Amino acid sequence: MDPAKLPGFLAQRLVKAAIVVLAIVVCNFFLIHAAPGDPASVIAGQSGAADERFLQQLRTQFGLDQPLHVQLWIYVKGVLTLDLGFSHRQQMPVSTLIMDRLPATLLLTGAAFAFAITLGITLGTLAARRVGTWADSVITVLALTFYATPLFWVGLMLVLFFSVWLEWLPSFGMMSVGANLAGLALVLDVAKHLLLPALTLGLFYMAVYARLTRATMLEVADQDFVKTARAKGVPEGQVVRRHVLRNALLPVITFAGIQAGQLIGGSILVETVFAWPGIGRLAFEALLARDYPVLMGVFFATSVMVVLFNLLTDLLYAVVDPRVEVA
Amino acid sequence: MAFLKSFARNKGAVVGVVVLALVFVVAALADVIFPGTPWDMVAAPFMPPGEMDMLLGSDSLGRDVAAGIAHGARISLLVGAVSTVVALALGVSLGALAGYVGGVVDDLVMRFTEFFQTIPSFVLAILLVAIFTPTISSVVFAIAVVSWPPVARVVRAEFLSLRSREFVQAAEVLGKSRLSIVVGDILPNALSPIIVLSSLMVANAILLESALSFLGLGDPNLMTWGFLIGSGRSVIRLAWWMSVFPGVAIFLTVLALNLVGEGLSDALNPRLAGRRT
Numbered sequence: 001m002d003p004a005k006l007p008g009f010l011a012q013r014l015v016k017a018a019i020v021v022l023a024i025v026v027c028n029f030f031l032i033h034a035a036p037g038d039p040a041s042v043i044a045g046q047s048g049a050a051d052e053r054f055l056q057q058l059r060t061q062f063g064l065d066q067p068l069h070v071q072l073w074i075y076v077k078g079v080l081t082l083d084l085g086f087s088h089r090q091q092m093p094v095s096t097l098i099m100d101r102l103p104a105t106l107l108l109t110g111a112a113f114a115f116a117i118t119l120g121i122t123l124g125t126l127a128a129r130r131v132g133t134w135a136d137s138v139i140t141v142l143a144l145t146f147y148a149t150p151l152f153w154v155g156l157m158l159v160l161f162f163s164v165w166l167e168w169l170p171s172f173g174m175m176s177v178g179a180n181l182a183g184l185a186l187v188l189d190v191a192k193h194l195l196l197p198a199l200t201l202g203l204f205y206m207a208v209y210a211r212l213t214r215a216t217m218l219e220v221a222d223q224d225f226v227k228t229a230r231a232k233g234v235p236e237g238q239v240v241r242r243h244v245l246r247n248a249l250l251p252v253i254t255f256a257g258i259q260a261g262q263l264i265g266g267s268i269l270v271e272t273v274f275a276w277p278g279i280g281r282l283a284f285e286a287l288l289a290r291d292y293p294v295l296m297g298v299f300f301a302t303s304v305m306v307v308l309f310n311l312l313t314d315l316l317y318a319v320v321d322p323r324v325e326v327a
Numbered sequence: 328m329a330f331l332k333s334f335a336r337n338k339g340a341v342v343g344v345v346v347l348a349l350v351f352v353v354a355a356l357a358d359v360i361f362p363g364t365p366w367d368m369v370a371a372p373f374m375p376p377g378e379m380d381m382l383l384g385s386d387s388l389g390r391d392v393a394a395g396i397a398h399g400a401r402i403s404l405l406v407g408a409v410s411t412v413v414a415l416a417l418g419v420s421l422g423a424l425a426g427y428v429g430g431v432v433d434d435l436v437m438r439f440t441e442f443f444q445t446i447p448s449f450v451l452a453i454l455l456v457a458i459f460t461p462t463i464s465s466v467v468f469a470i471a472v473v474s475w476p477p478v479a480r481v482v483r484a485e486f487l488s489l490r491s492r493e494f495v496q497a498a499e500v501l502g503k504s505r506l507s508i509v510v511g512d513i514l515p516n517a518l519s520p521i522i523v524l525s526s527l528m529v530a531n532a533i534l535l536e537s538a539l540s541f542l543g544l545g546d547p548n549l550m551t552w553g554f555l556i557g558s559g560r561s562v563i564r565l566a567w568w569m570s571v572f573p574g575v576a577i578f579l580t581v582l583a584l585n586l587v588g589e590g591l592s593d594a595l596n597p598r599l600a601g602r603r604t
Contacts (some may be wrong), residue, residue: 034459268449295454
């Protein structure tokens with residue numbers, strides 16, 4: 001894209017992102033009010049331990065005795081100053097709880113995404129170059145299989161195989177308990193714990209990206225500019241890499257952006273299976289305790305993550321493809 | 328006839344139909360093959376498959392895993408079908424509205440749809456079920472709320488291309504009401520992509536339901552596949568069969584639905600058959 005247009009493009013996307021975030025906050029607010037029972041007890045986390053004085057204090061704090069639009073304003077103002085409420089269960093502000101768990105989730109989803117996109121594009125390219133051979137069929141069958149398998153079950157089967165039967169890899173947690181490792185030993189330990197969860201989360205998306213890469217590569221390979229390159233005598237490897245793959249990747253990037261939300265949703269299941277100490281595990285614990293402020297905080301935080309990721313892919317797309325115009 | 332013929336040409340789709348029929352039979356005959364509730368203790372706990380007359384073993388409370396899977400098939404199929412119907416109703420109405428009316432309405436509906444596609448839908452589903460307490464209707468509702476956006480997009484695109492066709496203009500000239508044009512003239516012509524999409528939606532709904540009940544968000548009175556896997560999770564070292572077999576049931580059902588969906592797509596769009604990715 002024309003560099004001069006970049007600030008405008010960026011501003012427009014930022015406004016869009018801000019609207020989405022605001023809509024999520026409003027959505028959360030109405031969920032509190034749609035819940036059966038007293039909104040104050042929802043905010044308190046229905047912990048049962050919340051006494052009448054505490055509920056009364058919440059009612060004044062959130063203006064629950066005032067008209068709905070005033071309540072909405074108080075709530076939105078709170079969230080925008082990063083006050084996501086207080087977990088009565090854990091006796092901690094929700095934002096602190098989430099920030100504590102964020103790095104683990106980013107590590108897991110980042111690793112899974114990197115694995116899925118590298119292997120997916122590689123396999124998809126392989127399949128496209130060998131259409132109709134056994135390699136192509138294997139990749140298609142693999143993709144179909146992972147499409148149909150529940151994520152959490154894949155995780156359990158990997159645990160069964162690699163942890164219970166082969167005893168190669170640890171089945172839960174992020175690092176060995178009480179080992180007090182440091183430096184390289186710590187990194188290796190975390191990597192060992194990360195392998196199975198990242199694989200579980202990544203396999204499905206690997207299948208998705210492989211299918212998509214294969215499809216778009218076959219489409220691009222038919223186009224005139226590729227024929228021209230071949231006719232000019234450009235070596236085959238270079239045609240595939242520079243002409244076909246580069247153009248085929250654009251839809252893959254877009255799709256990766258669209259799917260960010262699902263990747264993060266999937267991490268809730270994977271973190272539950274592997275007791276990975278991230279946001280997903282936090283959500284599961286909050287679920288068991290019916291700790292609603294934490295659940296809503298997780299919804300808000302994951303949505304913001306998705307919006308940021310979409311912003312990033314939009315930007316990447318605009319930089320990679322000069323044809324993208326500011327719409 | 329031509330439809331059946333081109334459907335049968337796709338081998339995978341035929342396999343899918345057969346597997347799906349088997350699941351239906353098991354679900355229908357659950358009460359005959361495994362009388363009584365699947366919650367009853369019928370054997371010693373942790374019996375491996377094949378022992379004490381139990382094909383797939385018993386769980387930590389001595390319940391028959393096979394009985395749980397057979398009864399769970401009903402819930403999975405029911406939730407899959409009903410939530411898809413609800414999502415279709417939502418998606419078709421919104422998509423038809425956007426595509427037929429166009430203009431500002433189209434813009435608004437599409438922004439709304441985009442919003443639902445951006446937010447992490449599984450997290451929203453969890454939140455909805457948790458807040459409205461886990462019952463089968465709240466699960467169906469939550470799945471429908473997160474599954475309608477693709478329908479709306481597809482229906483909108485179909486309506487956009489169909490509304491300026493001659494047969495629609497003819498209907499307008501005849502003085503038909505807008506509603507009867509939308510329902511009677513345009514919708515029947517937009518059905519094939521909706522049919523293809525709905526088989527994939529049932530598959531997705533079954534996966535979502537299993538994920539929710541795995542997390543303990545299923546209806547506490549109903550035996551489901553996800554619940555079975557969830558209860559086998561903590562004892563996987565002791566009793567692998569508790570989590571392996573229900574997962575196989577989910578896998579086979581969802582795979583069959585996906586294959587049927589591809590077969591439908593080939594049969595309904597003969598031009599694209601064989602070119603699919």
